[in-house]
Amino acid sequence: MNDTTPPDAVSNDHVSNDHVYQLDRHHVFHSWSAQGNLSPLVLAGGSGCKMWDYAGKEYLDFSSQLVNTNIGHQHPKVIAAIQAQAEQLATIAPAHANLARGEAAKRILAHTPQEFEKVFFTNAGADANENAIRMARAYTGRSKILSAYRSYHGNTGAAIVATGDPRRIPNEFAHGHVHFFNPYLYRSDFWASNEEEECERALQHLKRVIECEGPSSIAAILLESIPGTAGMLIPPKGYLEGVRQLADQHGILLILDEVMAGFGRTGRWFAFEHFSVKPDLIVFAKGVNSGYVPAGGVVISEPICRYFDDHMFFGGLTYSGHPLAMAAIVATLDVMEEEDIVGNADRIGNGVLADGLQQIAARHAIIGETRGVGVFHALELVSNPDTRAPLPASEMAKIKGALIDKGLLPFVVENRIHVVPPCIVSASEVEKGLSILDDVLGNHR
Numbered sequence: 001m002n003d004t005t006p007p008d009a010v011s012n013d014h015v016s017n018d019h020v021y022q023l024d025r026h027h028v029f030h031s032w033s034a035q036g037n038l039s040p041l042v043l044a045g046g047s048g049c050k051m052w053d054y055a056g057k058e059y060l061d062f063s064s065q066l067v068n069t070n071i072g073h074q075h076p077k078v079i080a081a082i083q084a085q086a087e088q089l090a091t092i093a094p095a096h097a098n099l100a101r102g103e104a105a106k107r108i109l110a111h112t113p114q115e116f117e118k119v120f121f122t123n124a125g126a127d128a129n130e131n132a133i134r135m136a137r138a139y140t141g142r143s144k145i146l147s148a149y150r151s152y153h154g155n156t157g158a159a160i161v162a163t164g165d166p167r168r169i170p171n172e173f174a175h176g177h178v179h180f181f182n183p184y185l186y187r188s189d190f191w192a193s194n195e196e197e198e199c200e201r202a203l204q205h206l207k208r209v210i211e212c213e214g215p216s217s218i219a220a221i222l223l224e225s226i227p228g229t230a231g232m233l234i235p236p237k238g239y240l241e242g243v244r245q246l247a248d249q250h251g252i253l254l255i256l257d258e259v260m261a262g263f264g265r266t267g268r269w270f271a272f273e274h275f276s277v278k279p280d281l282i283v284f285a286k287g288v289n290s291g292y293v294p295a296g297g298v299v300i301s302e303p304i305c306r307y308f309d310d311h312m313f314f315g316g317l318t319y320s321g322h323p324l325a326m327a328a329i330v331a332t333l334d335v336m337e338e339e340d341i342v343g344n345a346d347r348i349g350n351g352v353l354a355d356g357l358q359q360i361a362a363r364h365a366i367i368g369e370t371r372g373v374g375v376f377h378a379l380e381l382v383s384n385p386d387t388r389a390p391l392p393a394s395e396m397a398k399i400k401g402a403l404i405d406k407g408l409l410p411f412v413v414e415n416r417i418h419v420v421p422p423c424i425v426s427a428s429e430v431e432k433g434l435s436i437l438d439d440v441l442g443n444h445r
Contacts, residue, residue, distance in 0.1 A: 151230060
């Protein structure tokens, strides 16, 4: 920054992009970033799948921000519910019973298998994973947690160590975590040539990890039902069922992380519904109320609930089940049912979006693979389609910049563009977004 003087205050009627940018650069410390080279995009408002800045430039949100605005921006019924709750009761301690919290839990449980009984609310997905891990260790009396290298589970103590991607390495302070390789046929760690081989060999690998770590020491296997940040890695047929079988064989709990994939994102209420598997604990956040007010939680199956009837659960949060967040959950889940938003994600995501991405991939050699389900897709970009060498970060930055310049908000991770518009996205909005993607990738040199 050339100017080290903080910007003067201005009225809301005279806000500019530059003013907000300067406020940010002078006063805000950003996550996952070296601070000196940041140049954040300024956004002022949004509606549905669109956002805009203070100069009026519009963007089509194909990122859902961090894959959480499943019902789009500023849904009027959810905004009204938050306002009504703020007028009635803005906050309450978690020890008290509260109508909004009870109604939120009831609605979440209405979409889970009948074996699930209660919901423990947290502030986000990371602390939801923390508490799921804590429950598993208490219930089993064991300490180890197995999770995948290609995963992301949050940025708190145990959650970041359970995470497999390299961001865990500077943060490895929690104990009792072991990682294994999950299926990823495009870049197979098992020399597989088809999904059947990938599944069989990945399960054999996990079996050996369990055996070598000592089954009696393992509390839980923690998996994203469909890994999101790692690149929308759809498990091959039979994989999650095989993991469930291995867990049952050794008295190990199965925790499925649905933080990113849950609540409509894949065209189902939960991503595990695409497979013949039921977990012991379900972790959620993001889409449960589209991130309008921070919220997450753990859905707990009946046997684990019964254990804690007469065993202390050593965990709690000041804002567990915060009324504003709970009101947002109630309104969000009601709106999703009323407007068939999950059905829209299925129809649009597995129709015009999936078809369009396949057509774009066929036209551009830079796309090594496209994969996904619902409104949860990824384009994997390569510098050489034969060697599958990932496109370098510098080239990805150019592509991201070009997409933003053309009015598309992308979610770019490593050498991938994650195509994750809100679950309410229309066919015409998908076609517009795909046209921008096609143009930018076609013109990239």
